[in-house]
Amino acid sequence: MMTVEDALTRLMGEVPVFAGGHVWLAGAGPGDAGHLTLHAIAGLAQAEVVLHDALVSDSVLALAKPGTELIHAGKRCGRPSSEQTSISNELIAQARAGRRVLRLKGGDPFVFGRGGEEILALAEAGIPFRVIPGMTAGVAGLAAALIPATMRGINQAVIFATGHGAESQHASLNWEAMASLGQPIVLYMGARRIGTIARRLMAGGMASGLPAALILNATTPEQHVTVTDLGHIAEVVGTADEESPALIVIGGIVAMRRRIYDLIAQLQPELR
Ligand SMILES: C[S@@+](CC[C@H](N)C(=O)[O-])C[C@H]1O[C@@H](n2cnc3c(N)ncnc32)[C@H](O)[C@@H]1O
Incomplete structure (x- = not known):
């Protein structure tokens, strides 16, 4: 029988490695940090910069590794497209600087979260990315x-x-x-x-x-x-x-x- 710690250690050993210059677009779930996926936790543990929405809770952001830059990017809902463009530009600039960039959104990044626009912008700019599903509200x-x-x-x-x-x-x-x-x-x-x-x-x-x-x-x-x-x-x-x-x-x-x-x-x- 495994302990909870043993099970988590084994699972964390299998999560993807975050390479510099890549963006992970991850869902943080609706608030409770217990609803994060292992992949999102792995993103928080490896990222050098986290761009997060307003709905990402403090208990989730607290899991970022010490020294990680946290950037608040995004209002609660209905972002004007100019603001959306500047978020996409920031993701591209951070990735081009060779950093491991975590874009963290409340819930699932593709449910009413404008995640689609963001990966389109990344793909057009030739930035490698990964999408990590989250539990939608x-x-x-x-x-x-x-x-x-x-x-x-x-x-x-x-x-x-x-x-x-x-x-x-x-x-x-x-x-x-x-x-x-x-x-x-x-x-x-x-x-x-x-x-x-x-x-x-x-x-x-x-x-x-x-x-x-x-x-x-x-x-x-x-x-x-x-x-x-x-x-x-x-x-x-x-x-x-x-x-x-x-x-x-x-x-x-x-x-x-x-x-x-x-x-x-x-x-x-x-x-x-
Ligand atoms: C911009 S949408 C983002 C949705 C998110 N991507 C998701 O998958 O849950 C924001 C809306 O999601 C809903 N929402 C997100 N988190 C919530 C929560 N913890 N409790 C209730 N509603 C929530 C609310 O309707 C809120 O206005």
Whole structure:
């Protein structure tokens, strides 16, 4: 039998070596450092410079090796393209200087994270890179809130959508059509536009009584989950701390949280 330390030592012996002049684009997960992958930890342990998003938690950054330069690069959401270009340019410049560059993003780098743009820029500049997947908030955050993303008999698909641009006539998704699919929607960056989105989902046929949840600071010690329904979700979001990263979940899967809680609370009454 191996100890935890033995298992980690063996696994860490198999992680890739970070070469100078390379960029690793890694996901840091939604907050809890325990959700980092071994490859992301290996990146933190070997990088000379880390360019990180605002949502990468301090407990994750604390794992960088001593002396690593930490550069805050990126607002929470909806970066203007000029800022995005300067981040890509910084990655290219750091790599050309021969450094081991870790680009660390919250969640998964390819889910609403503009990771695609960044590797395109690296590829165009001829910079070698590696992509390290991370746990996206829309999956890890639901699990941490005891909401199964899929549940037999409830849903056969999950829609991951961004609320960003929901009010723009050009960029807006067809929320009415999404409502008609009858599948749960997990909304990233939806807090500011939830009023419009909820109205349009109801116009598309979703019942106002459909369960909905707001998950703030998923997986962190500040995690806070509120269960309500589609008709009231905008009101609930309106009273929440707007600085906290927020996921909004709409659909029958949300009701599972209460069911599961009621069952485990019999064993662990302190959960009530
Ligand atoms: C720019 S997107 C980045 C998503 C990230 N790449 C991912 O895969 O999770 C930022 C949004 O992700 C969601 N998010 C990220 N971390 C979160 C967390 N710990 N709790 C709740 N929502 C989170 C929020 O909707 C936030 O506005």
